[in-house]
Amino acid sequence: MGVIELLGNTTLSSLCIDRPKPIWPFEGKQQSICSRGNRGLQTSISIMASSTVPAAAVNEKDDGEQLECLSKVSGDSFIRSHLRKLKPYQPILPFEVLSAQLGRKPEDIVKLDANENPYGPPPEVFEALGAMKFPYIYPDPESRRLRAALAEDSGLGSEYILAGCGADELIDLIMRCVLDPGDKIVDCPPTFTMYEFDAAVNGAFVVKVPRNSDFSLDVERIVQVVEQEKPKCIFLTSPNNPDGSIIGDDTLLKILDLPILVVLDEAYIEFSGIESKMQWVKKHENLIVLRTFSKRAGLAGLRVGYGAFPLSIIEYLWRAKQPYNVSVAAEVSACAALRNSAYLEKVKVALVQERERLFKLLKEVPFLNPFPSYSNFILCEVASGMDAKKLKEDLAKMGVMIRHYNNKELSGYVRVSVGKPEQTDALMKCLKCLS
Numbered sequence: 001m002g003v004i005e006l007l008g009n010t011t012l013s014s015l016c017i018d019r020p021k022p023i024w025p026f027e028g029k030q031q032s033i034c035s036r037g038n039r040g041l042q043t044s045i046s047i048m049a050s051s052t053v054p055a056a057a058v059n060e061k062d063d064g065e066q067l068e069c070l071s072k073v074s075g076d077s078f079i080r081s082h083l084r085k086l087k088p089y090q091p092i093l094p095f096e097v098l099s100a101q102l103g104r105k106p107e108d109i110v111k112l113d114a115n116e117n118p119y120g121p122p123p124e125v126f127e128a129l130g131a132m133k134f135p136y137i138y139p140d141p142e143s144r145r146l147r148a149a150l151a152e153d154s155g156l157g158s159e160y161i162l163a164g165c166g167a168d169e170l171i172d173l174i175m176r177c178v179l180d181p182g183d184k185i186v187d188c189p190p191t192f193t194m195y196e197f198d199a200a201v202n203g204a205f206v207v208k209v210p211r212n213s214d215f216s217l218d219v220e221r222i223v224q225v226v227e228q229e230k231p232k233c234i235f236l237t238s239p240n241n242p243d244g245s246i247i248g249d250d251t252l253l254k255i256l257d258l259p260i261l262v263v264l265d266e267a268y269i270e271f272s273g274i275e276s277k278m279q280w281v282k283k284h285e286n287l288i289v290l291r292t293f294s295k296r297a298g299l300a301g302l303r304v305g306y307g308a309f310p311l312s313i314i315e316y317l318w319r320a321k322q323p324y325n326v327s328v329a330a331e332v333s334a335c336a337a338l339r340n341s342a343y344l345e346k347v348k349v350a351l352v353q354e355r356e357r358l359f360k361l362l363k364e365v366p367f368l369n370p371f372p373s374y375s376n377f378i379l380c381e382v383a384s385g386m387d388a389k390k391l392k393e394d395l396a397k398m399g400v401m402i403r404h405y406n407n408k409e410l411s412g413y414v415r416v417s418v419g420k421p422e423q424t425d426a427l428m429k430c431l432k433c434l435s
Contacts, residue, residue, distance in 0.1 A: 082181075082203050089197045092403070104399050110426045112417040113401040115241070115268075115377050117298035119347045119420070121333065122340035125299070128332045139331060141323040146331045149338045150306055156278050160308050162317055163334075165325045167267060167292045167305030168194055174233075174263060174288060175202045177320050184231035188217055190242060190409040192265065195235040207231055210409065215243040215371070219254055226258045233261035239268045242403070242415045244373025246272055256284050263288045268375035270296045270348050271355070278308040285310045295376060297337035297344060302327075304334045351376050355418045362416070365431050367391075376418045388412050391434065398430045 076084060092114040095106040102109065111118075143163040151158040164170040171194055179185070181203035187195050188209050199206050207229050209221045217236070225231065234255065238247040247264075256262055266289055269276050278289045289308040294300035304326065309317065337344065359378055362370040367386035371379045382388040392404035392414060403415040416427065 080203075083201070086200050089194070090406075098401065102396065102399060108399055110400040110419065110423045112419050112423060112427060113403045113415075114300075115295060115375075115417045116300050117295055117347065117351070117376070118423065119350070120298040121337050122297070122343040124336040124340050125297075125333045128336035129329060132328060132332055135328050137328070138324050139326060139328045143326045143331055146304075146306075146326065146334050149335050153338050153341075154276065154278050154308070156281075156308055159311065160278075160281055160314065161306055162309060162314055162321070163304065163306045163326045163331075164321070165305070165327075165330070166294065166303040167265065167290045167307070169303075169325060170290055170305055170307045171195065171235075171263070171265075172198045172201070173317055173321055175199060175204065177316050178232055178261060179204045184229055186222060186225055186229075186231045186234035186260070188222070188234075188236065190215070190405075190407070191235075191237050192241045192267075193407070204232075211240075215240060215245045217247065217251060217255075219251055222255060223258065226260050231260060233263055235263045235265065237265040237267070239272050239373070239375040241268065241375070242377065242405070242410065242413075243371050243379045244268075244375040244377060245371075246274060246374045252277070256287060259286075261286050261288065263290065265290045267292045268295055270344075271352055271376045272374040273352075274374075281308045281310050285312055288313065293334050293337060296348070297334070298347070299330070299333055299337065302330045302333050304330045351418050354421060354424060357421070358416065358418055358424050361424065361428050365428075366435060368431075377415050378418070379413055379415050382412050382414055386434075388414050394434055395427075395430055398433070400427050400430050402427075 093101070095109065095111065098104075098109055098111070099106045144158075146163050147158040147161045150156075150161050150163070154161075162170070164173065175185075175198050179199070179202050182205065184205045184207050185195070185199050186209055187199070187206050188211055189196075190211065196206050207225055209218055209225055212218055222234070226234075236247060236252075236255070238252075239245060240247075252262075252264070262284075264277055264287065266276055266278075269291070276289065276291070277287070278291070281287050281289060287310065291306050291308075293302075293304040293306075355373060355376065355378065359370055359372065362368050362378060362380060367382060367384040369381040369383055371381075373379070382391055388411075389404050392402055395402055403417075405411070405413055405415075418424075419427075
């Protein structure tokens with residue numbers, strides 16, 4: 001604990017602050033560093049320090065010398081201790097980086113590693129971006145136009161909807177509003193690793209409840225964990241990334257009956273054939289539903305996400321969110337995409353049809369065991385002595401990118417995004433070369 005004593009001309013006050021032990025460039029016993037401020041105010045700071053410099057020598061330094069000594073503190077000593085141990089998130093590389101690494105033009109790379117929509121957004125998006133009138137003015141902090149369009153699209157009132165810089169921002173915003181350092185969340189791996197990452201950033205503990213062998217949720221174990229560990233919230237994805245399985249209504253209702261905040265990530269819901277649960281937030285105070293434009297509308301590069309929240313919760317997210325989190329370009333693009341629902345439907349149908357074709361073709365590959373999927377990707381177990389990491393690397397050398405995992409839950413698995421028919425053909429040609 002650090003003790004700060006402020007000695008004025010006529011009064012004496014003492015302020016005690018409980019905080020983690022500071023990191024100083026000194027070694028030795030407890031020391032006192034004094035500096036003189038304005039109007040004769042003297043500040044005495046008692047610290048537990050270590051130094052090769054005798055305490056007396058430090059006290060003899062003048063103010064300038066003391067400040068110079070203190071300025072030598074390592075910069076990372078100011079970083080919160082739990083963040084110094086944080087492993088960085090491993091994102092997928094963009095085209096320009098892949099192009100440089102592989103020595104290929106971007107158009108020659110078959111990118112099936114990040115679940116992006118290969119068809120891109122409707123033409124109206126490009127027209128809207130080219131016609132932007134006020135890119136030099138800050139965007140609407142409430143994203144009113146976008147929320148009104150989303151209300152019409154979803155049938156849910158705009159007062160329940162909040163937009164973000166991708167659903168990723170909303171995941172972090174929820175944690176910042178809900179979790180105190182040391183609180184717990186429930187994670188059900190294998191799943192989207194951003195939940196575990198953001199929990200670590202926010203100083204929370206992650207209680208893992210692994211999925212069953214068929215990737216379904218272990219509801220019985222979730223109930224036990226909620227009773228024993230008292231976690232604040234649980235993050236669920238339906239369809240789940242990376243296997244493409246969905247959560248049935250009965251299962252979701254059982255979890256909603258627990259005293260826990262349920263965050264349901266529906267990033268891939270359009271490809272599943274099931275309805276969104278956005279309307280459920282009106283009757284379940286402990287449910288949040290997240291959506292995105294990245295997959296459905298091909299706007300991954302513009303970062304537009306949104307969520308449906310109970311009114312009792314959304315009030316506080318409005319207070320805490322960054323005021324200009326959705327850019328002018330992002331809002332213009334999302335609104336334009338929603339105006340062409342026929343295009344969005346056409347692309348969705350094309351990707352679902354190609355998913356079924358890809359699944360049948362992958363089943364014919366002797367060293368792959370694909371899992372049925374309700375999303376725009378297919379998870380495959382790599383078998384018959386083939387190494388999953390080497391498979392990914394060999395395909396990359398041929399210009400085809402797929403996703404390989406390093407975590408223990410998915411050791412020996414790869415994930416393949418659904419692309420255009422010609423991209424599927426290129427993938428299968430390369431896989432045959434490796435058979």
